[in-house]
Amino acid sequence: MNRINQKLQEDKKLLSIYFTAGYPHIxxxxxxxxxxxxxxxxxxxxxxxxxxxxxDGPTIQASSTQALKNGMTTDVLFDQLKDIRKSVNIPxxxxxxxxxxxxxxxxxxxxxxxxxxxxxxxxxxxxxxVYHEEYQAIFEKYGLINVFLITPQTSDERIxxxxxxxxxxxxxxxxxxxxxxxxxxxxxxxxYFERIxxxxxxxxxxxxxxxxxxxxxxxxxxxxxxxxxxxAFVKHVTNDGIxxxxxxxxTILN
Amino acid sequence: xxxxxxxxxYQDNIEHVAALQPDYLGFIFYEKSARHFDTECILDxxxxxxxxxxxxxxxxxxxxxxxxxxxxQAVQLHGKESxxxxxxxxxxxxxxxxxxxxxxxxxxxxxxxxxxxxxxxLFDTKGKLPGGNGYTFDWNVLNNxxxxxxxxxxxxxxxxxxxDIKKFQRSKASKYCYALDVNSKFEIEPGLKNIExxxxxxxxxxxxxxxxxxNEKGYYxxxxxxFIPEMLYPNVEELRQNYLKVMxxxxxxxxxxQLLKDYVGRPSPLYFAKRLSHKYNxxxxxxxxxxxxxxxxxxxxxxxxxxxxxxxxxxxxIAETGAGQHxxxxxxxxxxxxxxxxxxxxEIDIARQAPNVARMKMLGAKVVPALSGSRTLKDATNEAIxxxxxxxxxxxxxxxxxxxxxxxxxxxxxxxxxxxxxIKWQLKEQTGKKNPDYVxxxxxxxxxxAGTYYHYLHEENVGIIAVEAAGLGVDSGESxxxxxxxxxxxxxxxxxxxxxxxDGQITEPYSISAGLDYPGVGPMHAHLCKTGRAEFIAITDxxxxxxxxxxxxxxxxxxxxxxxxALAIFEQKTFNPDDVVVLSLSGxxxxxxxxxxxxxxx
Numbered sequence: 001m002n003r004i005n006q007k008l009q010e011d012k013k014l015l016s017i018y019f020t021a022g023y024p025h026i027x028x029x030x031x032x033x034x035x036x037x038x039x040x041x042x043x044x045x046x047x048x049x050x051x052x053x054x055x056d057g058p059t060i061q062a063s064s065t066q067a068l069k070n071g072m073t074t075d076v077l078f079d080q081l082k083d084i085r086k087s088v089n090i091p092x093x094x095x096x097x098x099x100x101x102x103x104x105x106x107x108x109x110x111x112x113x114x115x116x117x118x119x120x121x122x123x124x125x126x127x128x129x130v131y132h133e134e135y136q137a138i139f140e141k142y143g144l145i146n147v148f149l150i151t152p153q154t155s156d157e158r159i160x161x162x163x164x165x166x167x168x169x170x171x172x173x174x175x176x177x178x179x180x181x182x183x184x185x186x187x188x189x190x191x192y193f194e195r196i197x198x199x200x201x202x203x204x205x206x207x208x209x210x211x212x213x214x215x216x217x218x219x220x221x222x223x224x225x226x227x228x229x230x231x232a233f234v235k236h237v238t239n240d241g242i243x244x245x246x247x248x249x250x251t252i253l254n
Numbered sequence: 255x256x257x258x259x260x261x262x263x264y265q266d267n268i269e270h271v272a273a274l275q276p277d278y279l280g281f282i283f284y285e286k287s288a289r290h291f292d293t294e295c296i297l298d299x300x301x302x303x304x305x306x307x308x309x310x311x312x313x314x315x316x317x318x319x320x321x322x323x324x325x326x327q328a329v330q331l332h333g334k335e336s337x338x339x340x341x342x343x344x345x346x347x348x349x350x351x352x353x354x355x356x357x358x359x360x361x362x363x364x365x366x367x368x369x370x371x372x373x374x375x376l377f378d379t380k381g382k383l384p385g386g387n388g389y390t391f392d393w394n395v396l397n398n399x400x401x402x403x404x405x406x407x408x409x410x411x412x413x414x415x416x417x418d419i420k421k422f423q424r425s426k427a428s429k430y431c432y433a434l435d436v437n438s439k440f441e442i443e444p445g446l447k448n449i450e451x452x453x454x455x456x457x458x459x460x461x462x463x464x465x466x467x468x469n470e471k472g473y474y475x476x477x478x479x480x481f482i483p484e485m486l487y488p489n490v491e492e493l494r495q496n497y498l499k500v501m502x503x504x505x506x507x508x509x510x511x512q513l514l515k516d517y518v519g520r521p522s523p524l525y526f527a528k529r530l531s532h533k534y535n536x537x538x539x540x541x542x543x544x545x546x547x548x549x550x551x552x553x554x555x556x557x558x559x560x561x562x563x564x565x566x567x568x569x570x571x572i573a574e575t576g577a578g579q580h581x582x583x584x585x586x587x588x589x590x591x592x593x594x595x596x597x598x599x600x601e602i603d604i605a606r607q608a609p610n611v612a613r614m615k616m617l618g619a620k621v622v623p624a625l626s627g628s629r630t631l632k633d634a635t636n637e638a639i640x641x642x643x644x645x646x647x648x649x650x651x652x653x654x655x656x657x658x659x660x661x662x663x664x665x666x667x668x669x670x671x672x673x674x675x676x677i678k679w680q681l682k683e684q685t686g687k688k689n690p691d692y693v694x695x696x697x698x699x700x701x702x703x704a705g706t707y708y709h710y711l712h713e714e715n716v717g718i719i720a721v722e723a724a725g726l727g728v729d730s731g732e733s734x735x736x737x738x739x740x741x742x743x744x745x746x747x748x749x750x751x752x753x754x755x756x757d758g759q760i761t762e763p764y765s766i767s768a769g770l771d772y773p774g775v776g777p778m779h780a781h782l783c784k785t786g787r788a789e790f791i792a793i794t795d796x797x798x799x800x801x802x803x804x805x806x807x808x809x810x811x812x813x814x815x816x817x818x819x820a821l822a823i824f825e826q827k828t829f830n831p832d833d834v835v836v837l838s839l840s841g842x843x844x845x846x847x848x849x850x851x852x853x854x855x856x
Contacts, residue, residue, distance in 0.1 A: 051627065051759040052745070054639050055483040061626050073757045098481060099744045103758030124483040125744065149484040153646050158487070173485060176646045 003091040003119045004145050004168045007042055008204050014226030015217065015252060016043040016206060017233050018095060020063040021080070022072025023049070028242050029080045035242070037090050039249040045122060045228065048077060048096030055124040057180035059231040063238070074104050078112050085117035093147065095122040106135055110142040120145035120168055132165055147171050152192045156199065163201045170203045172196060172224060174210045180231025185210070185219050193223035217252050255423070255464065256433035256786040257456060258406060260308065261289035263445030265297060270449045272299050274456055277433060277786040280330060282308040283320055288444035296324045302789055304328050304349070311335065314342060321346050330376060337367040349373040351406065355380035356391045362400050369403060374432055379409035388438045390415065396427035404432035412439025413455055420463045429476070457714035466711040466778070466787060472660025475784060477777035480659035481744045485643040492566065494661045500565045501668060513557050514672060517590070518547045524680035524836070529808040536829035539690070540811070540839045541677055543702060550814065550841030551670060551702040552583035556652055558669030560587040563650035570594045570649040574638040576603055576631035577768030578610025579841065580654030585619035595619040598637040600630035603768065610845060628762045631772055635746050655699025656776035659747030663776050670705025677836055678709055687834060692717040695838040696820040698734070698769050700776040702840040707788070717789065720779060721820045723765030724792035734763035735792040736775045737783045745773065751780040766795040766849065767815040769841070797822040799853050802843065814841030815849060
């Protein structure tokens with residue numbers, strides 16, 4: 001069974017952390033992953049940096065720009081991760097934009113992911129239909145779970161459609177925004193969380209965008225299987241470097 | 255689909271076929287062939303035609319000798335040449351076309367060793383001799399084509415196959431079909447081609463077989479689509495479901511036409527540039543988009559989109575701008591309609607385009623600097639898209655070029671199509687001619703070009719010329735010639751040709767003209783380029799500036815530097831004296847005055 005599916009079966013609320021590969025320094029990737037696992041994180045999204053990250057706010061954009069300046073490329077990332085499964089057991093997901101994967105060759109990219117032990121992909125600008133028609137067979141051939149996003153504006157009909165094509169979890173974007181834009185959740189968002197929870201989807205949901213501390217994590221996981229933190233963690237390594245990851249994770253979970 | 259004419263032999267005949275501008279001409283270097291090319295040298299052909307040498311199990315040194323002697327750009331291998339052989343030839347920097355013959359069935363696994371080495375496969379009919387047997391094979395075999403390497407379709411293709419090709423072109427099997435290869439069905443005798451028949455075939459290709467318009471899924475051939483994050487799906491979907499309906503409403507049309515007439519000042523004149531024509535010994539007509547309100551074609555689109563936004567109940571307008579022309583055109587229509595206007599502009603562009611920033615502010619727009627990435631047009635576009643993600647309900651995004659996710663390229667093209675709609679009747683009125691011989695426009699994202707070509711896309715005798723910015727030179731590293739430097743990829747929501755690193759990161763283009771300084775082209779243009787329907791010409795900064803000044807001197811018109819690029823083609827390409835060439839003069843040069851002053855030290 002795919003590690004993502006296994007993890008989703010555990011009887012606990014899941015904390016998933018996003019970081020940008022190659023940031024703050026080119027060779028921080030493996031150490032960040034190992035530290036996150038050691039400190040109780042359940043799942044990791046490894047950000048493959050892109051020059052034009054449309055769905056991201058200023059924090060992740062800036063980290064991506066810096067990572068590219070540091071020399072991060074698809075090949076470099078794969079090389080850094082080649083032995084990752086010797087030390088890390090939790091699910092690993094690569095999150096990135098479609099163009100770099102397209103240039104790498106979608107099939108070669110997927111094959112490489114399988115070799116390394118990547119469990120899934122999140123590609124915000126690969127639309128569901130295109131995935132379904134052109135790439136689903138390839139992803140499945142290499143045992144990869146593709147994760148789709150839904151937003152407060154996504155219609156019920158489309159959510160059902162996305163649910164039918166998903167086989168891991170659904171990434172629930174907390175509000176109409178790019179990453180990192182929120183400071184807390186209001187009524188509108190909790191109503192949206194409730195609405196989705198009541199839909200009884202076949203895939204569990206994990207909430208992302210705007211989760212930054214224990215309060216928002218607790219709030220989100222009241223309605224969903226887990227929550228994803230991205231910008232807040234990227235900010236943390238910007239300010240504190242990669243030595244104090246334990247502190248960061250502790251403040252979220254406790 | 256591109257066109258390759260193979261088996262050329264006689265000098266005069268070659269010249270006549272070349273005049274029809276096929277994409278490839280094939281010369282057979284195989285003594286046993288009746289079309290064996292044994293003339294000393296191939297005459298000079300236009301750069302747009304690739305000279306292809308055809309070989310059958312020839313010694314590799316023989317092939318290399320022919321490549322160098324005749325300056326071949328492609329090599330077509332008809333024998334049992336191995337993948338290793340192909341790889342070795344690849345280092346001669348020629349395109350490699352490997353031929354496979356098909357009878358009733360085909361084992362596609364034989365292609366595997368050649369994948370990633372050859373540029374194209376060519377499938378022809380299995381016969382006694384390699385090539386030139388005059389029979390077609392069952393093209394349905396290609397339904398199982400497992401590869402993504404583009405291929406040429408060959409074997410017995412003639413005028414009788416037009417309907418079959420049309421059917422094939424709409425089938426799945428043609429997805430990777432790159433070109434049609436014709437030979438024996440167009441001959442008076444082996445090696446001597448029937449010019450009239452080839453002309454007829456090429457015309458049919460343009461008018462009957464190919465579709466250059468967008469399809470129902472939002473694609474132009476393989477380009478286009480809507481590669482957008484889910485957050486944008488409702489916005490784009492709302493537009494997709496409504497744009498054609500709204501544009502067809504009589505009220506909408508009436509209001510649009512009225513504003514174009516009374517507010518923009520349309521129709522813009524079609525002006526016969528007598529002194530310019532005299533200088534270049536051809537007939538040049540300028541479509542005067544520079545005389546529109548706000549000084550360029552941009553306003554055609556913003557008028558259309560602001561009316562669309564109002565119909566959709568939007569109250570807040572956002573836009574991106576590079577040099578500020580589209581920003582000004584957007585701010586203008588927002589003032590006209592009393593809607594809130596936010597324009598994203600790269601921080602660097604804000605600094606170098608102060609007058610347009612002031613204009614937008616006077617017109618009531620808020621100009622927001624894009625501080626991310628390279629802080630130019632590409633990043634301004636990213637910021638506008640991010641704004642739209644954050645304001646999905648009340649906001650309409652007016653994209654300024656024929657780019658972005660479907661339906662934007664098509665919608666913008668349709669609003670700009672007024673340009674060619676007018677050219678049609680104006681030309682008829684002035685010359686009695688139905689069509690020009692050529693339409694010419696400069697291309698950044700490509701909205702003025704899309705509008706200039708629109709009504710001629712399927713007109714068989716109209717040549718389409720697209721002029722890109724070569725910057726300091728196509729190979730200088732400082733260029734915006736996307737058709738040459740770009741690769742298929744995804745930018746700002748659509749699949750198109752774009753300039754990028756090997757790793758898929760989008761790169762910064764360069765041109766002296768801010769309006770052409772974009773790393774991609776609209777998906778329609780990518781399709782016109784890939785299919786060979788349009789001829790792409792790249793013009794350097796220097797040549798454009800000189801052509802701009804020439805127009806001032808000869809016609810008393812100061813053109814925008816973008817339009818100067820289009821004007822520069824007359825120095826590069828020779829037209830016949832009685833050719834009618836219509837060129838879109840997309841904008842006026844007022845905004846570029848400082849650039850002209852600095853460049854010419856005026």
